[in-house]
Amino acid sequence: MNKYIQLYEKSYETQRECAVSRIKQELINHKSKGFRFNKAINFLIKEFEEEDKSCVANEKHFSELNREFAGRGSTYEEEYEFLIIPNVMKPLFDSLSDKKITFSRYIQELAKRQAFTKVINLFRNDFLLYDMMYEHGQFDGYNNLEEFDIIKYPTNINQSAIFRELEQLVYPETRIEAPNKLEVDPKSNKPDDNNFFEIRKEYISVFESVNIYEHFTLGYLDFEKNQQEDFIKVFLKNPEDHNAKLAFECDTSQACYLLTRLNETCFKRLTQSAIGKSKKFISNNGHPFSQSTISRSLKIVSDTDKEAVDATIEFLKTATKVKKNT
Incomplete structure (x- = not known):
């Protein structure tokens, strides 16, 4: 086996174990301080995100190498995917000027990023x-x-x-914590008041659950700017009947991919057009998502962000099955 592939695999497993151990210890520490689970996880995820931003392998200088690694599945079959490291990435690295680090160091940092991202995504799922x-x-x-x-x-x-x-x-x-439900306004006379985006029947109680809201605050929604009541109103009520909005903290491309996948799975009318007209979904730069913004952003969403969102969708599907058994 190529020495760089061996280095990547060994570094990945070491960093995976490190990430798991760290998450466990952080949870124990936050529990001892009396923090709620969702608050503890927000602390944890933000720490990981800050470290990822400062990671050497994440520097713009290595963007082409990172793209090649992310797209390895389109070049190699799964069992041979790491051949991308010596066959493609090493020559690309050698062609760079002012590298400052060795290729071995880059591979170790790449393995750390990949391991931490995988662990966090599995944790969210x-x-x-x-x-x-x-x-x-x-x-x-x-x-x-x-x-x-x-x-x-x-x-x-x-x-x-x-x-x-x-x-x-x-x-x-009881098999699962009872959901926190929002009272329906008895004065409303709109037949679609609680289903403007046409949420599918099996997901209504899921989106009313505090567990689901907390999941969405793990890397998608801004925990400080949102409340569960706003979450329920935005997804289940008519936008004209309330002032609630949802503020995202994740990248716009990931938020748009999340909303698109939600429309495919949980809703029938959470479309780009409906989202834009509602003006209820706010990006991390403070602007409501428009139809054109969503369309453009879907073209640049990263594989890593897609993996995190896809894990969330599987989590939502699981939640519907749990509730069927309650």
């Missing part, structure tokens, strides 16, 4: 599982999870043995 661990105040020593880890569980996380074990410990009488 199975939010309910780690929320219950946090609530229970214990992160390992379970019958079905002797040592804390963040791995890829089955798509339906609620079917896993560790989820069922935690569910019985945390919610012995």
